[in-house]
Amino acid sequence: MAEMGGDPHRLTAEQRATYDKLTVASDPLTLDTLKKVVLGSLWFSPLHSLRELGQYFAGMKFSAQLTPALAAFDDRADGTRFELPFFVFQGDRDVITPAxxxxxxxDEVEAPAKEFALIEDASHFASFRHPDRFLHLMLTRVRPVLAEAVRA
Known part of the structure; x- marks a missing residue:
């Protein structure tokens, strides 16, 4: 990253794609989660076929076409004030989107309700690595906010 510059917003699309691939490949937790949990669930699940595994890879290849637009994406361009609840639940060891x-x-976001939580021992695929913890956050942090909104 140092050779490419410290600011990920200044990376070219090709540099960002290379950075993401190298980061995932060099992080044992992210790579393990991708191989065992994401791909493993497609490979071994009776609910999925080999064709769907191929579709996963086709989807990843298609996503790479979006990289030029994502390289220029400014997450603050549309502002940081939202009229709806805002939640961020992610892995404490995420190397793609650092905590x-x-x-x-x-912290910059203004919203009627907001929650931030780190899922321990998880990386970029936190909800896949620890679905029980992710579900717990959804039930204890998101559900009450939505239930209150429905009552209002």
Whole structure:
């Protein structure tokens, strides 16, 4: 990253794609989660077929086409004030979206309700790595906010 410049918003699309691939490949937790949990669930689940595994890879290849637009994406361009609840639940060891950057953005957000939580021992795929913890956050932090909104 140092050779490419410290600010990820200044990376070219090709640099960002390379950075993301190298980061995922060099982080044991992210790579393990991707291989065992994401791909493993497609490979071994009776609910999925080999064709769907192929569709996963086709989707990843298609997503790479979006990289030029994502490279220029400014998460603050549309402002940081939202009229709806705002939640960030992510892995404490996320190397793609580091917790510090996510927290900094979260702190700038103004919303009627907002919650931030880190899922321990998880990386970029936190909801897949620890679905029980993610579900707990959804039930204890999101559900009450939505239930209150429905009552109002």
């Amino acid at each position: 510090g950057r996510a927290r900094a953005f979260f």
